[in-house]
Amino acid sequence: MTAPTTTPARKGGRWIEQWDPEDETFWREKGEKIATRNLLFSILSEHIGFSIWSLWSVMVLFMGPEYGVDPAGKFFLVAMPTLVGGFLRVPYTFAVARFGGRNWTIVSAALLLVPTVAAAVVMEPGTSYTTFMVVAALTGVGGGNFASSMTNINSFYPLRKKGWALGLNAGGGNIGVPVIQLLGLLVIGTAGAAHPRVVLGVYIPLIVVAALLAALFMDNLAPARNDGGAVREAARDAHTWIMSFLYIGTFGSFIGYSFAFGLVLQNQFARTPLQAASLTFIGPLLGSLVRPIGGRLADAYGGARITLWNFAAMSVAAVVVVYASAQKSLTVFLVGFIALFVFSGLGNGSTFKMVPGIFQAKAVARGLAGEEAAAYGRRLSGAAMGLIGAVGALGGLGINLAFREAFLNAHSGTPAFVSFLVFYALCSAVTWAVYLRGAQSAGRSDATRTQEPQGARQPAYADV
Template sequence: MTAGGRWIQQWDPEDETFWKETGEKIARRNLFFSVLSEHIGFSIWTLWSVLVLFMGPEYGLTPADKFLLTSMVTLVGAVVRVPYTFAVAIFGGRNWTVVSAGLLLVPTVAAFAVMEPGTSFATFLWIGLLAGIGGGNFASSMTNINAFFPLRQKGWALGLNAGGGNIGVAAIQLVALAVIGASGGPRVLLGIYIPLIVVAAVLAALFMDNIENVRNDTGAARDAAKDAHTWIMSFLYIGTFGSFIGYSFAFGQVLTNQFGRTPLQATYLTFMGPLLGSLVRPVGGRLADRFGGARITLYNYVAMAAATAVLVLASTQKSLPLFVAAFVVLFSLTGIGNGSTFKMIPGIFQTKALAQGLQGEEAAAHGRRLSGASMGLIGAVGALGGVGINLAFRQSFLSYGSGTGAFVTFLAYYAVCFGVTWAVYLRRPATRGGATAATEAKPQLSYAEV
């Protein structure tokens, strides 16, 4: 089954005998070490959401400077997700995990070198841009793990993979809390992560595998880009993951700028949202496996809109307890939505394959091929939502001195996402009579189960 260099020649997770005897053990092992590498990647990507809290008046940065800095880091993380998706097909999942983990040393060591008062904003901006490569690890990891698991377990597996990675956001905030509490500086935080990066890369090299039939299929991304569902799901993923990563970068800054919290006080609160949002992502995947990703996504957007409405109220009333409580609930809902939307992706392409007349392994292989490629594109576009959120907060603080205006904008976006989810994946098409209408309706109706 496996050739030299840890390449698996034959892989068919839909074959239940193969899965029980061989596949499941291998898939779970790769999932574990993929989560570890992606976890560190998320920590480095969101590194600057923590570093800006260390940067007091002596650094000479305004709140608008800090929001711009975190926006640009988020932007790079979104853009690099596209080539990172291709990299799995070109180099192999295991090989690229090793490389992408090792690359995290570049922004971490660079930040260690310049992190001191007197460094120019331009220098911080350029070094911060390097940290964006940590956002790419998600795309390659999800594309890789998608190939390992059968369709019936993808919601759970992808949710666990992404959730374990997302916890990297909360982890670095908790480590920062400990460092600040011990009166340590930002270089202490960076010094903790440098050896962890090396460990993640070494473990990936020792224990992960490549899958041969995923290799050199870069045309899959081109085919996925031509499919309207890739872009519809990208729009929905902006609302879930874009919110998660955007709020992860911005939460601490909102607390310090709008509610006057110190960096230590802010860090005590900020880690809770990303932590819960990460932990419930597999729950979102499980719920989607059971009830259908489209249904869970639809109701989740209702809840996200309600939580955001409470945030608007808390922001105008300047109620810190209500604000924090609503923000943590919203973070949790972004996690559920992240899990349910990513469960939808393989289901949509599998449904289309069946509607085109493909059957059995042929349909499964077609679905895996397009869903794996689309995940990188969807992940990239979704992450751009984080850029929009930080820019919206920047403009809101410049215009109104608070984040209220930004929250109103987010509320409107969630309402549109609700409408799109219902219209595309859950609305029953009008019956026009005749066999043609029935044939056209069947694929549409089946999307409710994805």
């Protein structure tokens, strides 16, 4: 049995000095209970973070003609939080090791008050478009929460449970998107479209509660220290950027569609704000709920296999949406679009499970074993997750900009959906070529493999 990872003691602040989740005895007797508690309150904070990140996908539904913002301007408005949130994910990732997971969760939750209060101040006709853009950009802090939360939870769980744990953490956070959209629907349907501040009034106390609960019940892991070498090594590894590309296809789709769905319904199918709000929450809700299932399937069958089939399914769903968009069939469009949400959610779970698996496989290929291999995998995957999450979030920006150009020039979303279809087909090809094509070579005889120099062995990624 390997000794738990140790670091010099840090006083106060609920620091845990020893943590070895790969030790089954430690995990059974102590680790699982602590990890589960931290996961629950991490989900709560990330959930509210996602709600605030997607705030302007709801606020634009309240913005009638009296606001003087055209459809193209609204698409650009909802794209701004995605851009800022994507860039913030990188420093948020490393803040966990610098300040501690619990401590940074408190700070990142409290920061959500800034865009929420600012929106409450400016949300009225007569406010300049520039002011709306600045306040929308502030909500990017909610997008940063995902990176710090996932990096933190990744450190708490053993490799065999990462897919499920990361899926729960991310899925619970993702549900923040449909929840705030449902709240927007409730407000529009009861108080009316002239009262967007009601939505903001609900979230301000929730943010305070999330920060307080994190302070009371979460922990910091002392072994999870900042490692600039890990960041540089992850950035130099081709798999970090390959997985970033694939995550654009899954998470980029999820967040981009979540922000744009209501506007697409209003502009392509002439839905009123109330009619659009009554439909926009369905896709994000289902996509959030199935994310843990994607992680669990990846744990059982291999993330690469699930990701490949998932991109194939997204391609089929995109064909349905292109057809429905061209034919102006709302019913078929909703079926295809909601399917895109579901498969993007499954893919979110399977792709993020691949990340720790890839670096664990690389550790084994380097001749490492046991806790040494697990520590290498945690070190590199934690650093890579921040970069992958940041690039994936920027995919949401691309989707909103593609919709903006499509409606501006073709007055339809069809050209944008065609481009998404091509991208999913490319993601399928990359997944197969990089992570599955060489799976057969992994079955070569042991005699053949032992003739290779140890440093020349290539890890098999089919089961990551």
